[in-house]
Amino acid sequence: MAKNKRKSRLNWLEQVAPWGVPILLIIIWQLLSQIGWLPTRILPAPTSVLQAAIQLAKSGELWRNLYISTVRACIGFLIGGGIGFVLGLLNGLFPIAEKLLDTTIQMVRNIPHLALIPLVILWFGIGEQAKIFLVAIGVMFPIYLNTYHGIRTVDGGLIEMGKVYGLKPWELFWRISLPGALPSILVGVRYALGIMWLTLIVAETIAADSGIGYMAMNAREFLQTDVVVFSILLYALLGKLADMATALLEKRLLQWHPNYQTVPA
Amino acid sequence: MTQLPRGADLKLLDLGKRFGNHAVLRELNLEVASGQFVAIVGRSGCGKSTLLRLVSGLDHPTSGIIYQDGNPLRQLNRSARVMFQDARLLPWQRVWENVGLGVQQNWKERSLWALQQVGLASHAQDWPSTLSGGQRQRVALARALVSQPRLFLLDEPLSALDALTRMDMQHLIERLWQEQGFTTVLITHDVEEAVALADRVVMIDTGRVALDLQVSLSRPRQRQETAFVTLVERILKHITGLESREQTSDSYRLSLDIRSEHHSHHQYSHPANPQ
Ligand SMILES: Nc1ncnc2c1ncn2[C@@H]1O[C@H](COP(=O)(O)OP(=O)(O)OP(=O)(O)O)[C@@H](O)[C@H]1O
Numbered sequence: 001m002a003k004n005k006r007k008s009r010l011n012w013l014e015q016v017a018p019w020g021v022p023i024l025l026i027i028i029w030q031l032l033s034q035i036g037w038l039p040t041r042i043l044p045a046p047t048s049v050l051q052a053a054i055q056l057a058k059s060g061e062l063w064r065n066l067y068i069s070t071v072r073a074c075i076g077f078l079i080g081g082g083i084g085f086v087l088g089l090l091n092g093l094f095p096i097a098e099k100l101l102d103t104t105i106q107m108v109r110n111i112p113h114l115a116l117i118p119l120v121i122l123w124f125g126i127g128e129q130a131k132i133f134l135v136a137i138g139v140m141f142p143i144y145l146n147t148y149h150g151i152r153t154v155d156g157g158l159i160e161m162g163k164v165y166g167l168k169p170w171e172l173f174w175r176i177s178l179p180g181a182l183p184s185i186l187v188g189v190r191y192a193l194g195i196m197w198l199t200l201i202v203a204e205t206i207a208a209d210s211g212i213g214y215m216a217m218n219a220r221e222f223l224q225t226d227v228v229v230f231s232i233l234l235y236a237l238l239g240k241l242a243d244m245a246t247a248l249l250e251k252r253l254l255q256w257h258p259n260y261q262t263v264p265a
Numbered sequence: 266m267t268q269l270p271r272g273a274d275l276k277l278l279d280l281g282k283r284f285g286n287h288a289v290l291r292e293l294n295l296e297v298a299s300g301q302f303v304a305i306v307g308r309s310g311c312g313k314s315t316l317l318r319l320v321s322g323l324d325h326p327t328s329g330i331i332y333q334d335g336n337p338l339r340q341l342n343r344s345a346r347v348m349f350q351d352a353r354l355l356p357w358q359r360v361w362e363n364v365g366l367g368v369q370q371n372w373k374e375r376s377l378w379a380l381q382q383v384g385l386a387s388h389a390q391d392w393p394s395t396l397s398g399g400q401r402q403r404v405a406l407a408r409a410l411v412s413q414p415r416l417f418l419l420d421e422p423l424s425a426l427d428a429l430t431r432m433d434m435q436h437l438i439e440r441l442w443q444e445q446g447f448t449t450v451l452i453t454h455d456v457e458e459a460v461a462l463a464d465r466v467v468m469i470d471t472g473r474v475a476l477d478l479q480v481s482l483s484r485p486r487q488r489q490e491t492a493f494v495t496l497v498e499r500i501l502k503h504i505t506g507l508e509s510r511e512q513t514s515d516s517y518r519l520s521l522d523i524r525s526e527h528h529s530h531h532q533y534s535h536p537a538n539p540q
């Protein structure tokens with residue numbers, strides 16, 4: 001019993017500990033603003049950022065922009081991630097496809113996708129397609145690379161075993177290649193989510209009339225530093241949420257992996 | 266449709282396999298009767314695994330034919346199951362899913378049955394990564410036997426296990442073979458294991474059958490018995506005899522290489538380690 005109690009307390013500590021440093025920073029920040037060391041124009045106090053947030057939430061502006069940004073992020077991610085995943089599978093499974101496509105993909109990959117912004121604006125204006133296109137291009141390559149790499153590094157011994165045990169090509173893929181590649185694919189997803197937000201921030205600040213990036217840029221024109229700071233924090237929060245979602249996904253999908261196993265007490 | 270016997274019978278005719286210019290097997294002839302337990306020994310690199318891959322249909326001979334039950338084997342051998350040196354369990358499937366791999370109907374019942382045979386029914390729901398090396402090989406054994414194969418091929422499946430676990434596994438394999446009557450080909454570098462389990466010990470050298478000995482000791486075999494010990498010694502003598510006769514054999518050269526390499530390594534390590 002006593003042991004159990006200690007354990008749950010430790011558990012609680014473990015959950016809270018990572019938040020200690022950010023909370024401390026916010027407290028220091030607040031103090032510095034209050035004694036006037038930090039001019040409001042440079043960095044408004046956490047309380048005024050919070051006030052700005054509440055106001056934005058009340059007026060509905062926050063939700064509208066948040067919704068638009070999220071939709072863009074998701075659509076771009078699904079399109080780009082889907083293409084990257086399929087290409088990765090193709091090239092990982094079929095040497096012919098690899099011979100045909102890999103060089104091209106590697107060449108395109110070496111263009112920083114944000115360098116395409118001027119061209120993309122010429123093509124699509126500042127419409128939705130522009131942002132979605134950029135996000136899709138950005139997430140495609142990490143997912144492609146990690147899917148491809150994951151498939152290629154699946155233990156050949158397992159595939160050979162599968163053949164001897166009478167698995168058909170489809171079963172070989174479904175039961176051996178894909179699960180074997182999954183840890184690598186999820187690394188790609190995690191990385192791609194980072195790129196997804198980054199791309200969206202840049203795209204929305206440069207060419208948009210809605211979204212969180214636009215909200216920040218708009219606030220800058222009216223010298224609303226608190227809104228700008230809040231938008232930045234919002235991106236951090238969204239990034240963290242996406243990361244947590246993949247961590248959860250990993251935990252579910254990679255239960256078998258020794259790294260994710262908790263030994264039953 | 267005629268009823269095939271429980272164990273497959275094999276006939277390897279003038280079997281040859283080369284990788285590029287390197288002829289690993291040449292004109293190898295071997296007949297294995299239905300239900301027989303054959304152990305194959307030979308020094309490392311003599312082509313034992315290659316032979317097993319040919320019989321399992323994973324690879325194809327460059328020349329010669331393999332007949333199984335009188336029919337030439339042309340593709341994957343459907344009636345054979347292979348056990349490898351490593352267990353090759355799928356880490357992302359639970360133990361019983363691994364055992365049920367490739368089973369078409371009632372995989373759950375059948376894999377539980379097979380796990381019972383190897384004494385691991387209580388671990389059916391575990392992940393393979395939580396098992397010990399010996400337990401993993403037992404799961405691999407259950408997986409091989411769940412579909413009641415007619416031919417069981419084992420490529421040094423016990424060599425990575427400790428002595429005690431190995432003995433347990435040997436008894437288990439012998440018992441299951443006696444109960445189920447499949448034909449068994451066991452590759453091993455452990456002559457004692459070969460004599461303990463097999464009806465017949467076949468030695469491969471320079472791509473051919475160099476020795477083919479019947480083991481007519483009664484089962485269960487007692488390893489302390491004089492007849493057992495003499496037989497083991499006789500086979501060992503044969504192996505070492507072959508090696509000393511071929512002074513230029515690979516293994517002889519290899520041992521020289523290792524020695525000279527060791528020597529030079531010594532010299533190099535001195536300056537980096539001043540005393
Ligand atoms: N796929 C391959 N390509 C080229 N050479 C091969 C291939 N497979 C095996 N060989 C060669 O064939 C020879 C026999 O290999 P094999 O694995 O059959 O030996 P083995 O008797 O099983 O040895 P060990 O006891 O060490 O397992 C070796 O010289 C090996 O290098």
Ligand SMILES: [Mg+2]
Pocket residue numbers: 313314315420
């Ligand atoms: Mg071998």
